[in-house]
Amino acid sequence: MQKRLFILAALFLLAAPMFAQKYFTRDGKVKFFSDASMEKIEAVNKSATAVLDAATGKMEWKVLIKGFLFEKALMQEHFNENYLESSKYPNATFKGEITNLKEVNLGKDGSYTAKVKGRMNIHGVEKDVETTGTVKVSGGAIAIHSGFPVKCSDYNIRIEAAKVSNISNEIKVTVDATLNPMK
């Protein structure tokens, strides 16, 4: 009887990590960089959220546009009012999944290259996107890094002719987040 109880308890302990399959962070970093001939512009948001379902590889990211901090107040103002229209479209999201989950063992420490596919929503415009990123699993946490270009014209963000030498149409975006098991 005792032996049976012991085996049952052991089975439960082994199965426990299987239940904690969702990973989350509210401290994701999203940075972007515009490299135009006349001007370089950089901004960062350190409060992006990300949820990853380790069983399916599905993930969701969300970042609030008004939370991007720029070096210059005027740039931040223009970014919000003229380009991203953040009062109308307060957030940007990505919903997608890791498509090569067979090669990315989220249950085992290591560094993997993940292929990701999904839908990005910026400025109220939704687009299919695909990119790759690195996934580092260590001690139960999952660190994700990725970088990809975002074209303003794809998301209906209009840059006036007078500003084309100040603002690049192709913005370099990087995302960094360390996700922990959801309690």
Place this chain on the structure above:
Amino acid sequence: MKRILYFLLAIACLGGAIGYYLWNKPHENMQTAKADMTIDATALFNEFNTDEAAANAKYLDKTIAVAGKVKETTKADDGTVKVSLDTGSDFGVLCELDPLSQHARTDFAAGETVTLKGICTGLNFDVQLTRCVETK
């Protein structure tokens, strides 16, 4: 004729000076910024979760003072400090301290009642406030 030229030159200089000033316009000083309103953390969180669009219209971009109990304080490697205010739910009001301000303290004990003033950026699981400073 010359007078007109001088006049135009003066206008151009003035324009340039205004442009230069605007270009270098500093970020708002959060220590001295006046809060548009003061609200309890739980009430704010509930408003956002009841009707996000209405809450966005009311609070986005506004400097608000939020009072509540500290749930936890986190410090990132890069120095970013975030104070989470309890709302009785899994999520709360997440206040990121202003990187441009001097803070009297960056340690907030769990359970302590504080009032933080910051700019509301919207709902992302938590209601988020950026550029926060503690108000007395």
